[in-house]
Amino acid sequence: MGLPAPRLARSRAATEFAPLRFATMLDALIILLFLITGAVTGFLGVDLLPERALQQVTDLEGLRFVVAGFTALFGGLFGLLAQAAVRRLQLQARQMPTDQLISRAVGLILGLVIANLILTPIFLLPIPTEFVFLKPLAAVIGSIAFGMSGITLADTHGRTLIRLVNPGSVESALLAEGTLKPAISKVIDTSCIIDGRIEALIETGFLEGRLIVPQFVLQELQQLADASNDQKRSWGRRGLDVLNRLRETYAPRISINSADYDDIGTVDAKLVRLAQDLQAPLLTVDYNLNRVASIQEVTVLNINDLAKTLRPTYLPGDRFDLRILKEGKEAAQGVGYLEDGTMVVVEGGRPFIGSEIAVMVTGALQTSAGRLIFAKPVSLMPA
Structure with a gap:
C-alpha cells in the first residue's frame, strides 16, 4: 500500500486543519464578544450619567456613539488579553497529563457543587435592599474559593483516587503516582x-x-x-x-x-x-x-x-579478529576497519594484507575525523 496521492494528501490536510480553523474562529469570537460587550456597555452606560450632566449635552445620540467607540476599543484590548489567556490554558491543557486533567476537572465540579449547596441557604436570608449587591458578590467569591479548593485537593489526592478507581492496572497506578512518566511524542x-x-x-x-x-x-x-x-x-x-x-x-x-x-x-x-x-x-x-x-x-x-x-570501546590489551585491507602510511603497517567504520592501524600488518588475523589493541587516538585504533598482530606479540 503506497503513500496517498497528492490529492488525497491535500484532502487529509484539509481535514486535519479543522482544529486550527476552529482555534482561529474561537479567537475571533472572543475578541468580537468583547467588542460588542464594550460597545453596548458604553452606549447604554450614558444613561447612568448624572441628570445635570445629561442636561448639558446637546447631542445625546452622538455622545452615545463616541462613548460606545471608546468602550469598544477597551473591550477589544481586554479581548486580546482574554485570547492570550485562553491560548495559555489550551497549551497547559495539552501539556498536562490526562489523569491530572481529569482529577482537576472533577475537583472543580465538586467545589462548585459544594459552593452552591452552602450559598443557597444564605441567599434565602432577608437582606436590606441597599445590601442586595452582596448576594451576587458572595456567589462569585464563594464559587472561585470553593472551585480553587477543589482543584488543589485534586492535585494533592487525585492520583490516589485514580488508583482506587482502577487498582488492577499496575501501569495506571504507576502513572497515577508519577513514578512512571508517559512516553513523549x-x-x-x-x-x-x-x-x-x-x-x-x-x-x-x-x-x-x-x-x-x-x-x-x-x-x-x-x-x-x-x-x-x-x-x-x-x-x-x-x-x-x-x-x-x-x-x-x-x-x-x-x-x-x-x-x-x-x-x-x-x-x-x-x-x-x-x-x-x-x-x-x-x-x-x-x-x-x-x-x-x-x-x-x-x-x-x-x-x-x-x-x-554505542560504538564498542577497545582498551589496550583487548583482542579481536580483523581483516587487513591495505597498506598503511608507515613501513610494515596494515590498515583494517571495524564494522562501524573505525580505522585500525596494525603495526607489522603489511604482510597479512587480504587475510583475517587476530590483533591486540595497543592504543587509541580521537581525532576530528573520528576515532583511530592502533594494534599489533597477536602472532608477532612476545609470548
Whole structure:
C-alpha cells in the first residue's frame, strides 16, 4: 500500500486543519464578544450619567456613539488579553497529563457543587435592599474559593483516587503516582526518515512514544522524489519507502501533523517552531539542524550521536579478529576497519594484507575525523 496521492494528501490536510480553523474562529469570537460587550456597555452606560450632566449635552445620540467607540476599543484590548489567556490554558491543557486533567476537572465540579449547596441557604436570608449587591458578590467569591479548593485537593489526592478507581492496572497506578512518566511524542525531520535507521530503533523498542511527521516534511519528500537530480530523487524515494513501511508496521504510532507556518520559509525553521509549540524533542541526523535547534533550547535526539555512543570501546590489551585491507602510511603497517567504520592501524600488518588475523589493541587516538585504533598482530606479540 503506497503513500496517498497528492490529492488525497491535500484532502487529509484539509481535514486535519479543522482544529486550527476552529482555534482561529474561537479567537475571533472572543475578541468580537468583547467588542460588542464594550460597545453596548458604553452606549447604554450614558444613561447612568448624572441628570445635570445629561442636561448639558446637546447631542445625546452622538455622545452615545463616541462613548460606545471608546468602550469598544477597551473591550477589544481586554479581548486580546482574554485570547492570550485562553491560548495559555489550551497549551497547559495539552501539556498536562490526562489523569491530572481529569482529577482537576472533577475537583472543580465538586467545589462548585459544594459552593452552591452552602450559598443557597444564605441567599434565602432577608437582606436590606441597599445590601442586595452582596448576594451576587458572595456567589462569585464563594464559587472561585470553593472551585480553587477543589482543584488543589485534586492535585494533592487525585492520583490516589485514580488508583482506587482502577487498582488492577499496575501501569495506571504507576502513572497515577508519577513514578512512571508517559512516553513523549517526537518530531521527525526529513533527514531522519531518509537515513532509515529509525526503523531499527522502533523495532528494538529503544524509541518510545508517538512519532510526529509534519505535513511539510512529507511535501519535501515528495518534491525530492520528483526532482530532476538523480541523487535527490533517490533520497526522496528512499524516504517515502521508509515512511510507507513505518505507517504500515507502526500505524498507531505514526502521526501526520498538518500544522504549517506560512511566515517561515525553510523546513528546518518550521521544524524548530513545531517542536517548540508541541514541547516535543526533535529527532534528526542533520548536524546543522541539531545546532540551530539546540541554540533555541529545543531538545534534539541525534541518531548519529547515539551511534557514536554505542560504538564498542577497545582498551589496550583487548583482542579481536580483523581483516587487513591495505597498506598503511608507515613501513610494515596494515590498515583494517571495524564494522562501524573505525580505522585500525596494525603495526607489522603489511604482510597479512587480504587475510583475517587476530590483533591486540595497543592504543587509541580521537581525532576530528573520528576515532583511530592502533594494534599489533597477536602472532608477532612476545609470548
